Amino acid sequence: MPHRPVRLPSPARLAIVGATGAVGMELLSCLEQRNFPVQQLRLFASERSAGRRLKFRSDTLPLEVLRQGSLSDVDLVLCSAGSKLAARYAPQAAEGGAIVIDNSSAFRTQPQVPLVVPEVNPETLAAHAGIIANPNCVAIIASLALRPLQRAAGLRRLSMATYQAASGGGAAAMQELLSATRAALSGESFAPRVLPHPYAFNLFSHNSAVDMASGLNEEEIKVTRELRRLLSSPALPIGVTCIRVPVLRAHAMALTVELDRALSVAEVRRLMAEAAGLRLVDDRERNLFPMPLAATGIDEVLVGRVRTDGSDPSGHTIALFVAGDQLRKGAALNAVQIAEQLML
Ligand code: A2P
Numbered sequence: 001m002p003h004r005p006v007r008l009p010s011p012a013r014l015a016i017v018g019a020t021g022a023v024g025m026e027l028l029s030c031l032e033q034r035n036f037p038v039q040q041l042r043l044f045a046s047e048r049s050a051g052r053r054l055k056f057r058s059d060t061l062p063l064e065v066l067r068q069g070s071l072s073d074v075d076l077v078l079c080s081a082g083s084k085l086a087a088r089y090a091p092q093a094a095e096g097g098a099i100v101i102d103n104s105s106a107f108r109t110q111p112q113v114p115l116v117v118p119e120v121n122p123e124t125l126a127a128h129a130g131i132i133a134n135p136n137c138v139a140i141i142a143s144l145a146l147r148p149l150q151r152a153a154g155l156r157r158l159s160m161a162t163y164q165a166a167s168g169g170g171a172a173a174m175q176e177l178l179s180a181t182r183a184a185l186s187g188e189s190f191a192p193r194v195l196p197h198p199y200a201f202n203l204f205s206h207n208s209a210v211d212m213a214s215g216l217n218e219e220e221i222k223v224t225r226e227l228r229r230l231l232s233s234p235a236l237p238i239g240v241t242c243i244r245v246p247v248l249r250a251h252a253m254a255l256t257v258e259l260d261r262a263l264s265v266a267e268v269r270r271l272m273a274e275a276a277g278l279r280l281v282d283d284r285e286r287n288l289f290p291m292p293l294a295a296t297g298i299d300e301v302l303v304g305r306v307r308t309d310g311s312d313p314s315g316h317t318i319a320l321f322v323a324g325d326q327l328r329k330g331a332a333l334n335a336v337q338i339a340e341q342l343m344l
Pocket residue numbers: 017018019020021022023024044045046047048049050065066080081082085169170171172
């Protein structure tokens with residue numbers, strides 16, 4: 001059995017798998033903006049990208065086609081190319097001595113693979129065996145707002161509805177939103193290619209497979225499972241409805257949270273304002289609350305519309321509205337923050 005490093009050297013030799021994708025491009029920008037200590041960076045994509053180059057700092061780096069053995073001689077693999085490729089390449093890379101942070105759902109349910117949001121459950125990172133899972137984007141964003149409430153007052157029940165951006169479906173889904181909108185504005189017909197339904201001026205139930213017995217789609221199942229894991233609350237009752245909306249790259253969500261102990265609106269606002277990774281946007285006078293456009297391109301997740309929920313006369317239930325950049329904190333930034341934790 002080769003020695004498996006638990007921590008990363010600094011600077012590290014990095015590989016990005018899926019570098020041309022929506023999350024891959026954001027990984028490059030996060031590494032650059034955060035001045036991540038890089039000794040060497042290799043970029044991998046499919047044969048379709050052979051010959052292309054991508055800019056990183058003052059270099060333009062070639063894209064390499066991912067093959068068996070490509071991921072030897074690297075310290076860190078940031079993988080964002082879907083579950084199938086992750087299942088095939090991540091174990092080999094970890095066996096070869098790299099630490100893999102994978103953005104797909106391939107490993108998220110494996111007990112020996114930590115599922116990590118650094119502000120929420122950093123203690124779980126120490127136990128990794130070469131592969132670390134970056135959680136589902138909705139689970140990451142919601143967990144940032146839920147964790148401070150859990151610490152202060154205990155969680156009894158969560159009901160939530162999401163308003164999910166095109167970016168969750170990758171670069172092709174973002175392109176489809178733009179093309180479908182242009183076509184609609186020009187009065188032309190547009191046949192959906194990537195998503196199952198017309199996307200311009202429309203919204204629809206999340207485009208993942210629906211489980212016939214429960215009626216839940218895969219996204220709702222992931223969000224439920226992963227939030228329970230991130231919050232170390234395996235039995236937390238959660239009801240969730242996931243909706244795809246015509247927004248480019250930031251997810252929004254309405255959270256209705258029943259607490260063990262009642263908190264006032266002022267206490268919740270203070271908790272949200274003080275929590276790492278969150279920015280309170282809760283201006284009733286100006287009717288200004290979290291919006292996907294305001295969350296786009298920034299690191300913080302926006303939280304606001306703090307209210308005591310009228311459906312629970314006991315006053316134990318709080319309603320919140322949250323918006324976070326799906327490509328950033330919902331994916332690339334969280335992965336880079338995990339890597340930073342491994343270097344501390
Ligand atoms: P490519 O651009 O060459 O197709 P997104 O989630 O935005 O759709 O991005 C998916 C990423 O996964 C892209 O970078 C894509 O590269 C990459 N990818 C898809 N198939 C493969 C493959 N067989 N080998 C390596 N990378 C792949």
